[in-house]
Amino acid sequence: MIDLRSDTVTLPTEAMRKAIFTAELGDDVYGHDPTVNRLQDLAAAMLGKEAAMLVPSGTMGNQVAILTHTRPGTEVILEADSHIYYYEAAAASVFAGIQPRPLPGKRGSLPAALVEWAIREDDIHLPPTSLICLENTHNRAGGTVVPLEDMQAVYQVALKHGLPVHLDGARIFNASVASGVPVKEYAACTTSVQFCLSKGLGAPVGSILVGTHQFIAEARRWRKRLGGGMRQAGIIAAAGLVALETMVERLAEDHANARLLAEGLAAITGIEFNPDDVDTNIIIVKPTTMSIRQLGGELEKRGILTVVIEPDRIRFTTNKEVNRADIETTIKVVKEILDG
Numbered sequence: 499m500i501d502l503r504s505d506t507v508t509l510p511t512e513a514m515r516k517a518i519f520t521a522e523l524g525d526d527v528y529g530h531d532p533t534v535n536r537l538q539d540l541a542a543a544m545l546g547k548e549a550a551m552l553v554p555s556g557t558m559g560n561q562v563a564i565l566t567h568t569r570p571g572t573e574v575i576l577e578a579d580s581h582i583y584y585y586e587a588a589a590a591s592v593f594a595g596i597q598p599r600p601l602p603g604k605r606g607s608l609p610a611a612l613v614e615w616a617i618r619e620d621d622i623h624l625p626p627t628s629l630i631c632l633e634n635t636h637n638r639a640g641g642t643v644v645p646l647e648d649m650q651a652v653y654q655v656a657l658k659h660g661l662p663v664h665l666d667g668a669r670i671f672n673a674s675v676a677s678g679v680p681v682k683e684y685a686a687c688t689t690s691v692q693f694c695l696s697k698g699l700g701a702p703v704g705s706i707l708v709g710t711h712q713f714i715a716e717a718r719r720w721r722k723r724l725g726g727g728m729r730q731a732g733i734i735a736a737a738g739l740v741a742l743e744t745m746v747e748r749l750a751e752d753h754a755n756a757r758l759l760a761e762g763l764a765a766i767t768g769i770e771f772n773p774d775d776v777d778t779n780i781i782i783v784k785p786t787t788m789s790i791r792q793l794g795g796e797l798e799k800r801g802i803l804t805v806v807i808e809p810d811r812i813r814f815t816t817n818k819e820v821n822r823a824d825i826e827t828t829i830k831v832v833k834e835i836l837d838g
């Protein structure tokens with residue numbers, strides 16, 4: 499099987515498995531797991547924030563951030579195709595009781611002027627704006643890198659209005675490797691960041707939430723309320739440390755494979771997409787001569803897994819389980835299917 503469904507399908511490396519086996523452990527609900535503490539310290543330092551907290555998933559990291567920053571009855575500005583709005587089963591409405599205010603982005607980037615326009619006046623009819631959420635790279639826009647200047651512009655608006663900015667940086671290391679902008683610079687225009695260890699970085703489980711000491715102290719209470727207080731979580735953190743220490747630069751391989759795939763697919767008639775939109779490891783295409791279910795089904799029959807992300811769009815995500823030869827095979831197979 500050539501599994502291009504997601505970078506979440508990546509398996510832990512041998513070094514991760516060894517680190518898990520030998521990890522020094524303690525009870526993290528007491529803050530006494532030395533491996534978790536090492537991971538959190540490293541993550542905070544890498545992102546240039548005061549403190550960090552390990553959470554089981556990216557979704558929990560985002561939701562804990564929203565719960566910590568907001569109160570019920572307030573409004574959260576976010577991009578209309580963002581993961582928080584699209585893929586988290588309305589968790590922010592269910593748990594935090596917020597009203598989302600989805601705004602259309604450009605390649606996943608929210609224009610600062612639009613964000614400012616959407617911030618609510620002080621009026622009893624209106625839900626007060628409590629938070630702005632950004633996403634980088636932007637998954638549903640096609641793994642696009644949101645330019646640093648765009649994030650800085652939104653942050654200036656947020657500062658002017660006294661609002662926090664949360665970054666869903668599930669793939670912020672992909673953004674950094676692709677753009678050359680250090681993750682710290684992206685994080686500098688946010689109040690909090692969530693990033694995933696379990697995607698392209700290859701760890702089996704876990705995400706990190708970073709922010710100020712005070713924010714993380716309150717976030718720990720929310721994580722506990724949600725049942726995310728994990729005990730000997732060093733088992734997870736050990737692999738996360740290997741991910742942060744050794745797997746970041748490798749993301750460039752996924753990007754190179756995605757570029758190769760993009761160029762190969764662009765040369766096939768019956769596929770609509772702009773290869774210039776491919777910044778990192780995600781490619782979203784629209785077949786024009788066949789239904790999406792048909793194409794996905796034909797690919798699967800030939801051992802290639804993809805995901806349908808719209809009634810008319812299919813996603814290919816390169817990841818460390820897929821090499822250059824697999825990409826060449828994928829291009830050949832798509833061509834065979836679409837050329838009949």
Ligand code: TLP
Nearest residue numbers: 504506555556557558581585637666668
């Ligand atoms: N994304 C998954 C699916 O949920 C769609 C994927 O296969 O891409 N933020 C972003 C931008 C994400 O892409 C994801 C996962 C998450 C948050 C949530 O992370 P997890 O799966 O750890 O809860």
